Amino acid sequence: MSSKKINLKELKKLIMKEAKKYSRRSYDQKLWEVHVDPQQFSIYEKRIYNDYLISELFSLDEKEIDSQKTELVKQSIGSNDWEKVSGHDYLKSLSKSDKPEMLTKYSTTELAAMDLYKLKDYNIGFALKQFTNPYTEQKEFGISEIVAVHNNDPGVGGIGKVLMASAIENGGCYLDHFDGFLSSLYGDMGFKEYMKYEFNPDYAPANFEKKYGRQDVIYRYHQRCQPPSKPNEDENS
Secondary structure, eight states: OOOOOOOHHHHHHHHHHHHHHHHHHHHHTTOHHHHSOHHHHHHHHHHHHHHHHHHHHSOOOGGGOOHHHHHHHHHHHHTTOEEOOOHHHHHHHHTTOSOGGGSOOOOHHHHHTSEEEEETTSSEEEEEEEEEOTTTOOEEEEEEEEEEEEEOOTTOOSOHHHHHHHHHHTTOOEEEEESSHHHHHHHHTTEEEEEEEOOOTTTSOTTHHHHHOOOOEEEEEETTSOOOOOSSSOTTO
16 A cells, blocks of 8 residues: 655645636637527626636645735735726736636726726736616616626735725625635625526536536625615515
């Protein structure tokens, strides 16, 4: 029987490498637009985006993290050291990713209508946009939905909770995501589920369920914020 010890750091590195390859394959096959209704496309696209957040913001690969640089970034976020930028400049920061196919796409016009938070001297930030109630499709609560979260600075990792905490402090109340890792993370940060969009294979790309499983979309509001109103308070109707 072998007595060789397991190198945990190498195991983490291998897991992250395979996870990134797994996420990329669905895009390489170019099946999304063909098999998904245009109105549903962004829902499945966010599945890949959230995989990106897991690997880039909540990094498990310790070798890729510059601890000193990461600590400076955390301090800057905590100090609200944001710079005022245009939609064009924010898009440049957002587009610095080496995995652009994994990002939810926004135009400069769409970004210009949002509150943009880009960290000074870094390609790191988040945006807040007008919240639309998924129950009613009506606009509510002003600019309060958290989107376009990104960390595109090399050597910086594990800043996800600090970045999300700042988004909350600056007025972020609502978000949605695919069930899985982010469910426990957002739950721990005070985001409460108020609606779930069940997985529908009719709208999914070919082989989606086989690769990713039945991933429901979870809608959440922060516990300090008002839950979206329902068109009829009778939940059984």
